[in-house]
Amino acid sequence: MQSETLTLASHYLCPYVQRASIVLSEKGVAFERRYIDLAAKPDWFLRISPLGKVPLLAIPQAGRDDAILFESAVICEYLEETQAGAPLHPADPLTRARHRGWMEFGSSVLADLWVYETTKDAEQFEAKCRTLAAKFATLEQELAERPYFAGQHFSMVDAVFAPVFRYFELFETLFESGIFDGLPRVNAWRKALAVRPSVVDAVTEDYPERLMVFLRRHDAYLLARGWRPDR
The missing domain is CATH 3.40.30.10 (Glutaredoxin)
Known part of the structure; x- marks a missing residue:
């Protein structure tokens, strides 16, 4: 290459x-x-x-x-x-270390999401739904005032969580999971990230269709959970 x-x-x-x-x-x-x-x-x-x-x-x-x-x-x-662009890590070493910890937290959320979106088992699905809700509730307590994780400046933590939230842009058209209920800061963060140009451009326009194909290929319980007679 x-x-x-x-x-x-x-x-x-x-x-x-x-x-x-x-x-x-x-x-x-x-x-x-x-x-x-x-x-x-x-x-x-x-x-x-x-x-x-x-x-x-x-x-x-x-x-x-x-x-x-x-x-x-x-x-x-x-x-x-x-690279010379705007720093994506805080200058303060302690704050930077904490951000790296939340990046690892984001990776743990992705591991839960993998099971959530691919499992065929209803009980496992519902357990992961509760796990994800609990993790986002934990994030709610950590978030600064909007729009981003640490306030006004886009950071590496935002880059980690933007792909996490993108999944739910599709999932929540299928059914209401309740995962983000009562989490105003998380919901404001999700919305801010969804329109950030770097986040929009990180996938192709047919991303939702490709994700649906992936879910069908795995016969995901998520699709059965979201099925309605009018679909």
């Missing part, structure tokens, strides 16, 4: 790819996307991806093969350290 600009090896639905894309956009970095079929990974991708996962960021090197970064957290930290 060689290019004159940075290349982000991507998948249409991957939330971790979205993180990297958001940070690249926030930093004002020109980049190309190269989409991978994770069900039939090409040989060139397997040669350069130690874990066989996306995202990868290919960084051009004069006279040499591209340098390859893998894992979204590593990619995002590299961009924060090397």
Whole structure:
């Protein structure tokens, strides 16, 4: 993989790819996307991806093969350290460490979401629904005044949670889960992130249709939970 600009090896639905894309956009970095079929990974991708996962960021090197970064957290930290755009981490070391902790919290929410959206089991689904509601209630207590996680400035924590909330833009057209009931700050945060240009541009326009195909392919209980006779 060689290019004159940075290349982000991507998948249409991957939330971790979205993180990297958001940070690249926030930093004002020109980049190309190269989409991978994770069900039939090409040989060139397997040669350069130690874990066989996306995202990868290919960084051009004069006279040499591209340098390859893998894992979204590593990619995002590299961009924060090397690119001149607005800082996405707080300057204060303690606050920065706390932000990194909430980024890990966001990854735990994504792990719960994976089960929530793919399970075929009603009991497991309802348990994850309660888990997610509890985690968002915890976030409600941490949020500053709107619009973003820490107030007026978009941060790396926002880049982590924007793909989380994007799932619910579709899920909540299927049924009312109640997950965000009584959480005004979380709901205001969701709305602010949904219209941020870097967040909008992190996926293709057909993202909702692709996500529906994914749910049907997994015969997800979420679809049965959301079924109504008028659909």
